[in-house]
Amino acid sequence: MSSSPQPTIVIEARPDTIGARLRSLWQYRAFLGFLSKEIVMRRARGTLLGFWWVLLRPLMPAVTLIFTFTSVKPVDTPGNVPYSVFFMSGYVTWRVFQSALQYLPRTMTWMQSIMRRAYFPRVLVPVAGLAPTLIEFALLCGAFVVVVISAWWHDGVLPIRLGPQMLALLPALLGALMFALAIGMPTAVIALFFRDVRYAIRSFANVFMFLTPVVYPVTFIPEQYRWAMYAFNPMAAVVELSRWALIGGQIDWRYVSLSFLTNVIVFVVSVVFFMRAETHLGDQL
Amino acid sequence: MEPRISVRNVSKVFPRRKATRVKGIATDGWPALRDLLQKTIGSHEPQQDARRGRAHRNDLRALDNVTFAVAPGEIVGIIGRNGAGKSTLLKILARVLSPTAGRITVQGRVVSMLELGIGFAPDLTVRQNIQIQGRLAGIPGKHIVAAEDRILNLAGLLDFRETPLRLCPSGTAVQLGFATMIGLGAEVVLADEVLAVGDAAFRKMCEEQVEAVGASGVSVLFVSHDMAAIRRICSRVIWIDHGRIVQIGSTDEVVNAYTTELLSGRLLPPLTGESLAASCRLVASRLLDEDHSPVGALTITDGGYLDALVRISRPDVTAWLDVELWHDEHHLFTATSPQMQSPQATTFRTGVHIPADFLNEQQYQARFRLRAFGYADAPDAPTITGEERLDFRVINTHRDRSVWSDWTGTSKGLISPRLTWQFSRVQ
Numbered sequence: 001m002s003s004s005p006q007p008t009i010v011i012e013a014r015p016d017t018i019g020a021r022l023r024s025l026w027q028y029r030a031f032l033g034f035l036s037k038e039i040v041m042r043r044a045r046g047t048l049l050g051f052w053w054v055l056l057r058p059l060m061p062a063v064t065l066i067f068t069f070t071s072v073k074p075v076d077t078p079g080n081v082p083y084s085v086f087f088m089s090g091y092v093t094w095r096v097f098q099s100a101l102q103y104l105p106r107t108m109t110w111m112q113s114i115m116r117r118a119y120f121p122r123v124l125v126p127v128a129g130l131a132p133t134l135i136e137f138a139l140l141c142g143a144f145v146v147v148v149i150s151a152w153w154h155d156g157v158l159p160i161r162l163g164p165q166m167l168a169l170l171p172a173l174l175g176a177l178m179f180a181l182a183i184g185m186p187t188a189v190i191a192l193f194f195r196d197v198r199y200a201i202r203s204f205a206n207v208f209m210f211l212t213p214v215v216y217p218v219t220f221i222p223e224q225y226r227w228a229m230y231a232f233n234p235m236a237a238v239v240e241l242s243r244w245a246l247i248g249g250q251i252d253w254r255y256v257s258l259s260f261l262t263n264v265i266v267f268v269v270s271v272v273f274f275m276r277a278e279t280h281l282g283d284q285l
Numbered sequence: 286m287e288p289r290i291s292v293r294n295v296s297k298v299f300p301r302r303k304a305t306r307v308k309g310i311a312t313d314g315w316p317a318l319r320d321l322l323q324k325t326i327g328s329h330e331p332q333q334d335a336r337r338g339r340a341h342r343n344d345l346r347a348l349d350n351v352t353f354a355v356a357p358g359e360i361v362g363i364i365g366r367n368g369a370g371k372s373t374l375l376k377i378l379a380r381v382l383s384p385t386a387g388r389i390t391v392q393g394r395v396v397s398m399l400e401l402g403i404g405f406a407p408d409l410t411v412r413q414n415i416q417i418q419g420r421l422a423g424i425p426g427k428h429i430v431a432a433e434d435r436i437l438n439l440a441g442l443l444d445f446r447e448t449p450l451r452l453c454p455s456g457t458a459v460q461l462g463f464a465t466m467i468g469l470g471a472e473v474v475l476a477d478e479v480l481a482v483g484d485a486a487f488r489k490m491c492e493e494q495v496e497a498v499g500a501s502g503v504s505v506l507f508v509s510h511d512m513a514a515i516r517r518i519c520s521r522v523i524w525i526d527h528g529r530i531v532q533i534g535s536t537d538e539v540v541n542a543y544t545t546e547l548l549s550g551r552l553l554p555p556l557t558g559e560s561l562a563a564s565c566r567l568v569a570s571r572l573l574d575e576d577h578s579p580v581g582a583l584t585i586t587d588g589g590y591l592d593a594l595v596r597i598s599r600p601d602v603t604a605w606l607d608v609e610l611w612h613d614e615h616h617l618f619t620a621t622s623p624q625m626q627s628p629q630a631t632t633f634r635t636g637v638h639i640p641a642d643f644l645n646e647q648q649y650q651a652r653f654r655l656r657a658f659g660y661a662d663a664p665d666a667p668t669i670t671g672e673e674r675l676d677f678r679v680i681n682t683h684r685d686r687s688v689w690s691d692w693t694g695t696s697k698g699l700i701s702p703r704l705t706w707q708f709s710r711v712q
Contacts, residue, residue, distance in 0.1 A: 007423070011380060011389040030420045034413075038406060045408070117399050118421045119380035189321070193314035277325040282382035283299060284317050 015279040021121065028120045035111065035128030039103065042110055043132060054132060055139045058095045062088065062143075065215055078217050078249050082151040085159040085247060087215060088144045093169070093242035094214045095140055096176040097235055100133040101205045104184025105191040105198045112192070115281070122278045123271075126185045130177060137173065144246070161248040168245035175238040179263050182270040189277050192284060212236055230255040234263035287392065288354035289473060289504040290378065295387030297348040297373050297528070347373040348384070349528040355506065357472070360499040362519035362536065363508045364543055367598075367630075370528040371508045375399060375475045378506065393472025396422040398462050398479055407451035411442055411461060414450055418465045432468050439464035439494065460487060467494045474498065477508045492518050510629070512540050547600065547628070565604045565657040567671025568594040572651075573636065582678045585642060585687045585701065591620075591651045591675070592636030600628045604657035604670070608637045611650040612699050642688050642703035644679045646696050651675045 007027075016024070044050040069075045070083045077086040107129035108115075108122075115122065151159045183201070191197040212235045213220070221229055230236050237259030244251040300320050347370045355361050363371045376382040378389065379397040396418070406414060415436055419429035437443045440460040445453050450461070463479055479491060496518050499505055509515055515522060515536065522539040524531045532539050573590040574580045583589040591608050606622040620637040627633075655671035681687050681696070688703045689696045 007394065009380070009389075009391040009395070011377065011384065011391070013384050013386050027423050028420070030426065031417075034406075034417050034420070041408065116381060118397065120421060190318065193318040193321075273325060277321060279383045280321055280324045282376070284321055 015276055021275065024121050025123070028124060031120050032124050032128055035124055036131035039107060039110065039128055040132050040135065043103075054136050055143070058091075058099065058136055058140055059143060062091055069215060075216060078219060079247070081159050081247050081249075082155065084147050085144075085151050086217070086243070088140075088147050089160075089243045089246040090214045090239040092137065092140045092144055092246075093172045093176045094209065094212060094235065094239050096133055096137050096173060097180045097238070098205045098209065099136050100130055100177065100180030100184055101187075101201050103132055104129045104180065105187045105201050108188040108192050122281060123185075123274060126181060126188050126274070129184065129188070130180070133177075133180070160246055165248070166245050168241055172238050172242035172245060175234060175241070175260060175263055178267045179234045179238065182263070182267040185270050185274040189274065189281070192281075208233075208235070212239055214239055226252075227255065227258070230259040231262055234259050234266065237263070289357045289359075289392050290355040290506070291390045292354065292374075292378075293352050293388050295348055295351045295374075295377065295384045295389060296346070297370075297377060297382065298385045299345040299347055346528050348377070351387070351525070351528070351530055353523060353530065353533055355504045357504055358499055358502045359521060360495060360505040360507060360519050362515040362522040362540075363506060363525060364510070364512070364515060364522060364540065365525040365531075366547065369525045371525055372399070372477055373528075374525070375477050375506060375508060378473075379475055391473055394423050395473040395475060396466045396469050396471040397475035397477075398466045399475070399477050407458075408449055410447050410449055411437070411445050411453065412447060414461065415465050418462075419469050422469055422471045424469055424471060428470060432470055436461075436464045436468035439468055439490070463491055463494075467498055472503060474503055474505045476505065478510070479507075488514070512544060516540055560599075561602065561657055561668055562670040564597065564599040565602050565655065565670045566596045567606075567653060567655040567673055568596050568632065570594075570651070570653045570673040570675045572675060572677045582680050583639065583644065584683070585644065585646060585679055585681045585689075586683045588641040588643070589639050590636035591639060591653075592634065593653050593655075593673075595625060595633045595635060595655060595671075596630070597625060597627050597633065597657075598630040600626070602626070602657050604655055606635055607652075607654040607656065609652040609654070611652060612647055615699055617649075617699055643700060645698055645701035646679055646681045647699070648676065648678050651677065 010020075043053065047053060049056065066084045066087055069087070075083060077083055104126050107125050111125050115125075148158070148160050187197050187201050209215070211229070212233055213229075218226065218229075218236070218240055237256040240251055241256055243249065300316075349370075351370075351374065363374065365371050373382065375397065376399060377384050378391065379395060379399055381399065406417065409417070412433065415433055416426075416429055419426075419432070433446075434443075437446060440457070440463070442453065442457060442461060442464075445457070450458060453461075459479075463476075466474055466476065466479075474495075476495075492514060495505055495507065499518075499520070507515070507519060519536045521533065522536045523533050524539050524543050532542055570591070570593045571579050572581070572583065573592045574583070575588050575590075577590065577592075580589065591610075593606055593608075595604060595606060597604055604625045606625075608620045608622075610617040610619075622635045622637070625633050625635065651674070653671075653673045653675065654669055656667040657670045658667040681689065684690060688701050
């Protein structure tokens, strides 16, 4: 038998302490890879185009929207950036949220049979559910580069602003992931009982897109209502930040901070809910 | 020595939920979700309720104040009838369920096989499956790699290392699950009904392996209904009923007490119409040829069987099977099987033989009816607990050999038995 030190597991009725949770997260870190792979493969399995859907799914609405707002009903963009570049600069992070909400509510249901049989920190399931989203993000960034280069070639002007501010894309990505988890984790739990949640959350994401300045610049919202958009929609700051990182322009840092504050609050509430529900999930599987 | 597993005053209460109807669709989603939300955000403290004995009357007490300890190297059998709480206990030890009250400490890593084919991803290779199982037990990667050959050898899958599990021979998942559980080198092994499947050789291998790891200091908790296996490998036995420990002690003592009790029928809840139907089921009805292989039709010149699988899961149930043969609206005959009864849950195969040269070239319907009664409350009339209808055709493939060989017209009649003729001249 192996000679590594033997851990002592204490099982009690009350939820695990934070320390115990963190320890078991560390212990099961390798399991995250397996879960992510399972979730990514889950979508590709049995499809003809397989992995290509990861790129096709976000690009189809993007192409439609870009076509609509350039050819059918042109939209003025701040700084006269080509609309396709303007749109994609916000869409890359918006799509993180939307795509995560397509996966997250199902992840718990997908992993149900494993959860019935073995212990691991359940929070790994929604976190692993972000894997296909991250792949999508990487591919969308590639698509953004293509759009930028074609606009550059067309107009002869580089429509983006290269520089260190591009690093702000990372906090924007983080914000999108946080808000996706905040919405996704409780819905994943509820989806164990009601399948409707999956459909509802998808429609919600579609509607929410138009409450977020993705297809239109934030200046379309009258100044006196803008605070409400930021306060109640963390994605507004995420999209604005990502747009600022990529193409520059005006950004109101007070609003962005307000929006991130909302994001953090919702995220913490959601994590606490999930952690507490985790203990009792076994009864329901 | 310090115990490997120490279970103190552990209780588990399941809320018993009724399915509600939402717009005509039965669902237990609402009560389940309400229950989860109550526990998660409500002020409701289930463990306090359990301590004060204030749980709802409707709730199911799956485990009630269970206390025991397991020393390193001990192989402990857990026995009891279905629904006694054995599996709940293992699931709590495996941390799939959390207890409602009490405290458990486990020294060391736990591998478990709670449901057959544990945690195995069919699309991943055998090697990856072993990796996952090892990771789930919290065993470091290099130990898993080191144990790989031993596991593959035990499971008889050395040639299938890089094969996706779904392409491996059927039954492999169970063997692999067992081999992984034993071979990973964890300190605690939890096995729920591992021996219920597999052939005799596999079972024998399982038993030997369990004994071997026990000898090397691994503690094994082993749930089984197979008393013979329990007697062979366990050093101590815990008998659970209604969530309480009835007896802990040496294997022979406890198993004897349990089997005596089981055969007396006292352990069983009273039979009701519902539980009678559940404990005596008509699993399948089939048409078999003379060689007992399932067929879609019989021939006139060969016989066959109208065959049924009957599952009887309580010792106090007596059942028998009626087979009626019908042709259109005509009832040809009824055959009644001998009585079926068994001390353990058993699946009976019972069939009535249809002789050759008996049925005609026709469409028939066999109606299987399973009737049962429990002698505990001795109702006047047996209850029908299962019914099935089987349509089949009898065809005449060897006309020259059949009873119709001398006949050029169509074959008429409900049946066509081979009858003999007598001739004599009357003066």
